[in-house]
Amino acid sequence: MSIKIALVGAGSVVFAKNLLGDILQFPELSDATIALMDVDPARLEVAAVMARRMVAKLGVAAKVEATLDRRKAIRGASYVICTIQVGGYEPATVVDFEIPKKYGLRQTIADTLGVGGVFRGLRTIPVINGIARDIAEVGAPGCLLLNYTNPMAMCCWGVARAVGIPHVGLCHSVQSTSQQLANDVGLSYDDVSYLVAGINHMAFFLRFEYKGQDAYPLLFRKLEDPAFHRDKVRFEMMRRTGYFVTESSEHQSEYLPYFIHHGRKTVEAFDIPLDEYLRRCEGVIATWKATEAQLLGTGGEIEVGPQTHEYGSFIIHSRETGVPRVIYGNVPNTGQIENLPLGACVEGPCLVDAQGLRPVHVGSLPPQLAMLCQSNIAVQALTVEAALTGKREHIYHAVMADPNTAATLTLDKIWAMCDELIEAHQKLGFLGDFAPTIRGTGRSFAGTGDRVLAEVVPAAKGRGVELRVSNPRAEAVSLRLAFALRRWDGTVLCRKTARVKVVAGGTNRVPLPFTLPAAVHEGFRVTVEEVPAGVLAVDLLSRPRKVLRAGGADPALQIALAGTPAVKGWIDDAGKELRFRFQVDDSKVLLGKVPWGGSSLELFIAPENEGAAFQVIAVPGKGADKPKLVDAKIKPVPGARLSQRANGSGYEIEIAVPKASLRLPPQAKVFLLDCYANIQALGDAHGGGRASLSGSFQAHLGSASYARVELSPSPNGYKNK
Numbered sequence: 001m002s003i004k005i006a007l008v009g010a011g012s013v014v015f016a017k018n019l020l021g022d023i024l025q026f027p028e029l030s031d032a033t034i035a036l037m038d039v040d041p042a043r044l045e046v047a048a049v050m051a052r053r054m055v056a057k058l059g060v061a062a063k064v065e066a067t068l069d070r071r072k073a074i075r076g077a078s079y080v081i082c083t084i085q086v087g088g089y090e091p092a093t094v095v096d097f098e099i100p101k102k103y104g105l106r107q108t109i110a111d112t113l114g115v116g117g118v119f120r121g122l123r124t125i126p127v128i129n130g131i132a133r134d135i136a137e138v139g140a141p142g143c144l145l146l147n148y149t150n151p152m153a154m155c156c157w158g159v160a161r162a163v164g165i166p167h168v169g170l171c172h173s174v175q176s177t178s179q180q181l182a183n184d185v186g187l188s189y190d191d192v193s194y195l196v197a198g199i200n201h202m203a204f205f206l207r208f209e210y211k212g213q214d215a216y217p218l219l220f221r222k223l224e225d226p227a228f229h230r231d232k233v234r235f236e237m238m239r240r241t242g243y244f245v246t247e248s249s250e251h252q253s254e255y256l257p258y259f260i261h262h263g264r265k266t267v268e269a270f271d272i273p274l275d276e277y278l279r280r281c282e283g284v285i286a287t288w289k290a291t292e293a294q295l296l297g298t299g300g301e302i303e304v305g306p307q308t309h310e311y312g313s314f315i316i317h318s319r320e321t322g323v324p325r326v327i328y329g330n331v332p333n334t335g336q337i338e339n340l341p342l343g344a345c346v347e348g349p350c351l352v353d354a355q356g357l358r359p360v361h362v363g364s365l366p367p368q369l370a371m372l373c374q375s376n377i378a379v380q381a382l383t384v385e386a387a388l389t390g391k392r393e394h395i396y397h398a399v400m401a402d403p404n405t406a407a408t409l410t411l412d413k414i415w416a417m418c419d420e421l422i423e424a425h426q427k428l429g430f431l432g433d434f435a436p437t438i439r440g441t442g443r444s445f446a447g448t449g450d451r452v453l454a455e456v457v458p459a460a461k462g463r464g465v466e467l468r469v470s471n472p473r474a475e476a477v478s479l480r481l482a483f484a485l486r487r488w489d490g491t492v493l494c495r496k497t498a499r500v501k502v503v504a505g506g507t508n509r510v511p512l513p514f515t516l517p518a519a520v521h522e523g524f525r526v527t528v529e530e531v532p533a534g535v536l537a538v539d540l541l542s543r544p545r546k547v548l549r550a551g552g553a554d555p556a557l558q559i560a561l562a563g564t565p566a567v568k569g570w571i572d573d574a575g576k577e578l579r580f581r582f583q584v585d586d587s588k589v590l591l592g593k594v595p596w597g598g599s600s601l602e603l604f605i606a607p608e609n610e611g612a613a614f615q616v617i618a619v620p621g622k623g624a625d626k627p628k629l630v631d632a633k634i635k636p637v638p639g640a641r642l643s644q645r646a647n648g649s650g651y652e653i654e655i656a657v658p659k660a661s662l663r664l665p666p667q668a669k670v671f672l673l674d675c676y677a678n679i680q681a682l683g684d685a686h687g688g689g690r691a692s693l694s695g696s697f698q699a700h701l702g703s704a705s706y707a708r709v710e711l712s713p714s715p716n717g718y719k720n721k
Helices: 013-024 041-058 070-074 088-102 114-138 152-162 173-184 216-222 232-241 249-255 264-269 276-296 312-321 367-389 393-401 403-408 411-428 445-449
Strands: 004-008 033-037 063-067 079-082 144-147 167-169 192-199 202-210 325-332 345-353 356-359 452-458 465-470 477-487 492-502 507-511 524-528 535-538 540-542 547-549 557-561 564-574 577-584 600-607 614-619 628-631 641-647 650-658 670-682 686-692 707-710
Touching: 004 013, 004 070, 013 033, 013 041, 013 276, 013 312, 033 041, 033 070, 041 063, 041 276, 063 070, 070 114, 079 114, 088 114, 088 276, 088 411, 114 144, 114 152, 114 367, 114 393, 114 403, 114 411, 144 152, 144 312, 152 167, 152 325, 152 345, 152 367, 167 345, 173 192, 173 202, 173 216, 192 367, 202 216, 202 367, 216 232, 232 249, 232 367, 249 403, 312 325, 312 345, 312 356, 325 356, 367 393, 393 403, 393 411, 452 477, 452 524, 452 540, 465 477, 465 492, 492 507, 557 670, 557 686, 564 670, 564 686, 577 600, 614 650
Parallel strands: 004 033, 004 079, 033 063, 079 144, 144 167, 452 535, 547 707
Antiparallel strands: 167 325, 192 202, 192 345, 325 345, 345 356, 452 465, 465 507, 477 492, 477 524, 524 540, 557 564, 564 577, 577 650, 600 614, 600 670, 614 628, 641 650, 670 686, 670 707
């Protein structure tokens, strides 16, 4: 049979040599056409020389082609093997290590998960999807993509979602680890069998057997062997989870939050080699240079070793000959692993023969293993989402989800690190543009950050209302808006229109031509009648004035925070003095740098004729700090006396203050009031917040929505003086 096999990324000469040696040593594949493709002409030349010398050495009829044109290499191919590394060691991989290191984030390999894996995925997924589209368009019918490129799960998931061609991701961790475990416990590998499932680099030996018997007791015995010092991270995770993982301790240390983050002693105790991939890359580069010199030099034959345990050649041979085999591959989860997400890229046994490659049903992983896989799948899913949609926010989300990063960095540092990495990779030409986010957030700018905000607000001066328009866009906007002034019952008093222009990134305020109803205390509404696309319009609501009757046994006022009762207040008339008593449910009294910045009650008080309001703030005492009443300039209110005591999960505070100090007439029997409650924690389980008596937070702009307090002789024995 004569088939065409394309090798994209053939410049990975050492790995390519092993793959081609495996393929050409099958007699049934020895007459294949081998199409080599790389973006680096020098590396491609070395690969072509290497391949032709291998053909000559083996004495087979294979034909070797070499091209810089990817579609030409793929055209008519039945198999495409992908071994690309987008961005190479320098500059891309170095950037993946050096920028995170500035923020205190350390890595070992950084090619599959973590921030390094995320950015390798972002720059690789578009390229491998391009290869997949070429396969769909010019490859032979049923052409199979065999992917060896990391990050394996992200790349395969991207292909499955974006293109959907037949593909399998191939790794040698299952074969290598099974052999290593047999060696560690002194078993003949020929007598060992196993079942492995999970995700790439985090699949687990669900069964490890010797002649059909469970051989895990031999592995657990190693935990108690003081002379055994190998693979400390993986054996530690076996101790904790009960199962052994497929990929190395170097990788595991950065896939989990339990190791690198915990400092030098932990790193040394588990023999974790930080920045290990950089060292290994430098070694590979040295090997490649030696191989290049050997292949391009004069004389000498190329050495072809025996077939390796890489699955690629076996898959091709089984599909072409019908010889059945079980391999371990990375494929979409169609239900073969029941407690991992459908569609995620999972690793497990696959049957391959002339009918193709079919995953074997495994069932559910032990729940603790599924948990560890899920933590990595979250990163993979968000990276794929970012790569396929171009949404920048999902880059932040992917790195947020990474276990090692989340254990090491604050959210601010994660955002700053990602911004720097994005910029660096874009300057290098490895990343395209991503849709912007609202600055410093994880929300797309489009649809939210670019919305023009048009708010009807009380006028900064006087009794009128005005339109405040904020424009976050990069270009100026011009709006024509229609408004209606209504009584609270909905009766329309008048309709008007207003025009406003706002420069890019600016805010503009324009007065609205409304004469407010005389009885503003009855409530009114100024509403935007028609909202243009891309504009968020906010109406002004002034609710009917509440009437509070002071001097009774029942609370004169009550304030709820998020629907939960938070403050009860009593008001008494003591002649020239007002007396307040507040019961506040605040189980975490904290004092702020300014009075309203911590636990406090803000009182806005105005005379009945609705003159200018006066603000005072009641601050509870804590420790050596006694309760106090201050004005907006943080000056003590003259003549105020306060006392405080604990009350349930909060405090009770009593205030006696001269009416004159509140800018009220000494004989006032009516005044206007609004009250804001600043609460740090509500009861035993709720968070804190800010609530108001009026239901708004515009008391400082006018007294239209203040409550009317009607004083009456105090039942508590106060005498008017």
